[in-house]
Amino acid sequence: AQSVAQPEDQVNVAEGNPLTVKCTYSVSGNPYLFWYVQYPNRGLQFLLKYITGDNLVKGSYGFEAEFNKSQTSFHLKKPSALVSDSALYFCAVRSPDNFNKFYFGSGTKLNVKP
Amino acid sequence: NAGVTQTPKFQVLKTGQSMTLQCAQDMNHEYMSWYRQDPGMGLRLIHYSVGAGITDQGEVPNGYNVSRSTTEDFPLRLLSAAPSQTSVYFCASSPNRGSSYEQYFGPGTRLTVT
Numbered sequence: 001a002q003s004v005a006q007p008e009d010q011v012n013v014a015e016g017n018p019l020t021v022k023c024t025y026s027v028s029g030n031p032y033l034f035w036y037v038q039y040p041n042r043g044l045q046f047l048l049k050y051i052t053g054d055n056l057v058k059g060s061y062g063f064e065a066e067f068n069k070s071q072t073s074f075h076l077k078k079p080s081a082l083v084s085d086s087a088l089y090f091c092a093v094r095s096p097d098n099f100n101k102f103y104f105g106s107g108t109k110l111n112v113k114p
Numbered sequence: 115n116a117g118v119t120q121t122p123k124f125q126v127l128k129t130g131q132s133m134t135l136q137c138a139q140d141m142n143h144e145y146m147s148w149y150r151q152d153p154g155m156g157l158r159l160i161h162y163s164v165g166a167g168i169t170d171q172g173e174v175p176n177g178y179n180v181s182r183s184t185t186e187d188f189p190l191r192l193l194s195a196a197p198s199q200t201s202v203y204f205c206a207s208s209p210n211r212g213s214s215y216e217q218y219f220g221p222g223t224r225l226t227v228t
Binding site for chain 1: 154
């Protein structure tokens with residue numbers, strides 16, 4: 001069965017410090033991996049994706065993510081956090097067995113304190 | 115482009131009532147989907163469609179019906195609302211020319227069933 005795990009319900013970081021939001025996945029075959037961000041009372045916005053190629057992918061708002069096949073992880077990172085980065089972050093995988101199904105993690109709330 | 119639109123934004127139903135959540139997109143996307151978002155559970159796929167006249171079930175389809183008569187519209191019908199269907203519902207769309215495409219989300223409908 002395909003699944004995505006976000007082991008941290010919440011991540012707290014001080015403004016200016018680097019941040020990491022963790023994601024691990026379980027799929028058969030090569031995954032297509034995505035990160036989305038959700039601000040309060042809003043829909044999800046796409047941040048970045050890994051399809052193939054370079055394991056470090058760069059996305060919107062200075063975010064990047066590193067694909068690690070051996071650890072089945074796709075952690076979201078940013079070198080210097082902003083207060084405005086505070087939001088709910090979702091990792092998602094598109095199933096190689098059925099490209100019509102996306103599987104989402106449970107979400108991680110990022111709190112960036114001034 | 116308006117992107118993905120959803121109506122209504124909020125709805126309160128009594129147990130046993132029926133209603134339709136509307137979703138429309140103006141990007142000519144073949145793929146459309148419905149998710150429900152519950153605290154601590156991320157997004158779960160209810161139904162999806164890969165084109166007009168073609169729909170299929172996701173993870174949690176029970177109690178919901180869909181149809182796709184046009185490329186633009188993908189309504190979600192609750193046949194007999196139950197308190198367990200209290201949730202935030204999101205519609206999403208994407209091109210279906212390849213599995214590397216991300217989804218675009220609507221702003222959501224917050225449904226309460228009493």
